[in-house]
Amino acid sequence: MIRFTSLLLFVLLLGFVSCKPGDEVKEGGIPLHLGNRAYAEHSTDFAFDFFRRINQSNSTKNVFVSPLSLHIALGMLLNGAEKESYAEIKKVLRLTDEEYNNLYKILMEGLPKVDNRVTVNLANSVWYRQDKSVEASYTEILKQYFQAEVKPLTTVGPLNDWARQKTNNKIDKVLDRIDPDLFMILMNAVYFKGDWQSQFKTSNTRDESFTQANGTSKQVKMMHQENSFGYAQMQGYVACELPYGNGDYRMTILLPNSGQLVDSLVQNYTTTHWNELQKSLKMLSVQISLPKFEIKFDSEDQLNTILPQMGMSKVFRRQDANLTKIRPQNDLWVDFVKQKAYINTDEKGSEAAAVTTVGFVATNFASTPVPFVCNRPFAFFISEKNSSVILFAGKVVSL
Structure with missing residues (x-):
């Protein structure tokens, strides 16, 4: 049953509290009105599709993911895409009209207010290297509808600090390093803390x-x-x-x-x-x-495989990405999509968090590879990194 706990939180992390028009403001909270009943249904389709695929890739492990976090992160990506890439992302997200940004805005503003006895925080950010331009209209959309912070991409420290801050220290690291050819990163964080209505003794x-x-x-x-x-x-x-x-x-x-x-x-x-x-x-x-x-889950590189399986492949290919709403030079593509998630459930309630990270590289920003051609005799060693213990040593003089 523990492995199944990720499904237990579909309503927790994707649970759009739908109320009929005319509902009164409840004591301790404000009902959430999406204004689009189909969106909740379609986003649930997305959630189950995503969960089935990530579960299939982790059949022997505990699994815990946030469909909501991934949906919002890809929603920010959608705003930068055009042509076939745009159509693919929109279809994967099951978005059926052009007013989807208003729905994201409602979620960002409304989910934290539903229940004053439950803490729900959503946060977004976009990070990019300052020596290359990003379309101002794109970042303005992210700020207006996703409440996104716009920050310079320098070292890995500020990104990990942001993740820790937005998840109450539950996600302490999203990346180990910033590769030289990494140009831009989109990040979404979801944090939840709720006490049981009826607590366990x-x-x-x-x-x-x-x-x-x-x-x-x-x-x-x-x-x-x-x-x-x-x-x-x-x-x-x-x-x-x-x-x-x-x-x-x-x-x-x-x-x-x-x-x-x-x-x-x-x-x-x-x-x-x-x-x-x-x-x-x-x-x-x-x-x-x-x-x-308690579950700590890291998607690692699995989403780079799962999202194309779901129908979103072009943004991962340099020649097909069409992320021209971010940079009209059409030189961007998605290098990776990752998610880290955490949940702890005890007698008092549950605390859960997730961070989804989307990384971009640019064609004319990539560093020039250094040639290393082993066309003459060479030596080699096999060692353990942390202790520097050398397990094997050898040389190649003839093949």
């Missing part, structure tokens, strides 16, 4: 057995409580909904039936299944047992 937490995906058993700290929760029995799984704060944010747990694999559930789960679940949840008295858990 620490006195009820005890060591119990948890059967892992590989069949082995492990002792874990298992939390317990009995209360009224949304509950449903669905085909192949049961679900329980645990609210945070005033109840607008919630964790929805999907537990496969005994003998069923969680990967099978994840790989076949769709927005249709999700919508059916929402209609089926009923308030019942539930005795819930939930392990305390």
Whole structure:
């Protein structure tokens, strides 16, 4: 079940709280009005597609991602693209009209205000080298609709500092270095901290057995409580909904039936299944047992493969990127998309964070490679970097 916790937070990190027009301002929060009901549905399609693919690449690992963070970061990228690249990104994001920037603006302003008992912070930034120009109209859009900070790209320190600051120190490093040919970076950060509406008593937490995906058993700290929760029995799984704060944010747990694999559930789960679940949840008295858990997840280079699989490939190719709204010289392309995410869940509630980073390189900005042609005898060593211990040494004098 721990590996399945990333799905538990689709509503947490992609959970657009949709309310009907005319709803009153609740005590302790302001309902979020998207004004576009289709957007929530389509963004959920994006979330499940993204999650299925990242899960498939990490079948033996815990997985935790933020579809919302990726969606916003790619939304900033979309504003810089034209022609076929623009069409690809828009299709992957399931955006069906031209007013998508207004939707991002509503999310940036509205999600933090939904529940005063839950902390939700969203932040964006764009970093670029000051010796090359970026279209002012592009950065103005990012500032107006995404509340993006515009900063100079120099060393890796300020980027990591920004990530730490925006995630309450939960994401402490997004990049190890700034490569010489890296020209620009887009960053999105999402931070969430919510206390359970009904907290678990620490006195009820005890060591119990948890059967892992590989069949082995492990002792874990298992939390317990009995209360009224949304509950449903669905085909192949049961679900329980645990609210945070005033109840607008919630964790929805999907537990496969005994003998069923969680990967099978994840790989076949769709927005249709999700919508059916929402209609089926009923308030019942539930005795819930939930392990305390902490997950740190790094997508590493996986999104460079997953996003083309989802239909967004041209921005990764120098000749096809068409990022001319950022630089009309048409010399930019996307070098990488990465995401780091964190969650800790205990008796009090959950704290979660994610940072998505999009890196760009420029054709005429790349450094000239230094030739190194081994066309004569040479020596070589194999060593351990940290200790400088040399494991192997050799030379090549004939081939």
